[in-house]
Amino acid sequence: MPLSGTLRIAADHPAFAGHFPGRPLLPGVVLLDLILAEAGIAALRGITRAKFLRPVGPGARVSYTLENTAPDRLALSVHGAEGVVLRATLRLARSEEG
Numbered sequence: 879m880p881l882s883g884t885l886r887i888a889a890d891h892p893a894f895a896g897h898f899p900g901r902p903l904l905p906g907v908v909l910l911d912l913i914l915a916e917a918g919i920a921a922l923r924g925i926t927r928a929k930f931l932r933p934v935g936p937g938a939r940v941s942y943t944l945e946n947t948a949p950d951r952l953a954l955s956v957h958g959a960e961g962v963v964l965r966a967t968l969r970l971a972r973s974e975e976g
Contacts, residue, residue, distance in 0.1 A: 880943050880944065880945040881917055881943070881944045881945075882941065882942065882943045882944075883913075883916055883917060883941070883942055884939060884940070884941045884942075885912055885913065885916055885939070885940050885941075885942070886937070886938070886939045887904055887909075887912070887934060887935075887936065887937065887938045887939075887940065888936075888937075889936035889937040890936075891904065891908075891936070893905055893908040894936055901935075902935055902936050903933045903934065903935060904933075904934040904935065904936075904938075906928070906930045906964070909934055909940075909956070909963075909964065910925075910928075910954075910964075910966070913940075913942050913944075913954070913956065916942075917942070917944055919944070919952075919968075919970070921970050921971040922968060922969070922970060922971070923950070923969045923970055923971040924968070924969040925966060925967070925968055925969070926951070926966075926967040926968065926969055927966060927967050928964065928965075928966035928967075929964065929965050929966070930963070930964050931961070931962050931963060931964065931965070932958060932960055932961060932962065932963045934958060934963055938958055938959070939958070939959070940956050940957065940958045940963055941956070941957050942954065942955065942956045942957075943955045944968075947967070949972075950969055950970045950971075950972055951967060951968065951969060951970070952967070952968045952970060953965075953966075953967055953968075954966040954967070954968055
């Protein structure tokens, strides 16, 4: 069963400092971290693939869907007001890996 949620990116998020003057953009790794934290996923082992399609700025609202595609794999889709922001395949640590 897919897991879905919505996040509003704080306009004053510290990741915007210096990224980039005049056009602040949220770094992709920060977006992934925020989504995984919101979804309660702590056992990430790796990112099989990730395609960032649109920038995310201060105050943006994004919705995400995580869906199991295999016992240790998740498909992630993130959408913003302009359309798809990110599509990724994530690899989870198996329970015996901790």
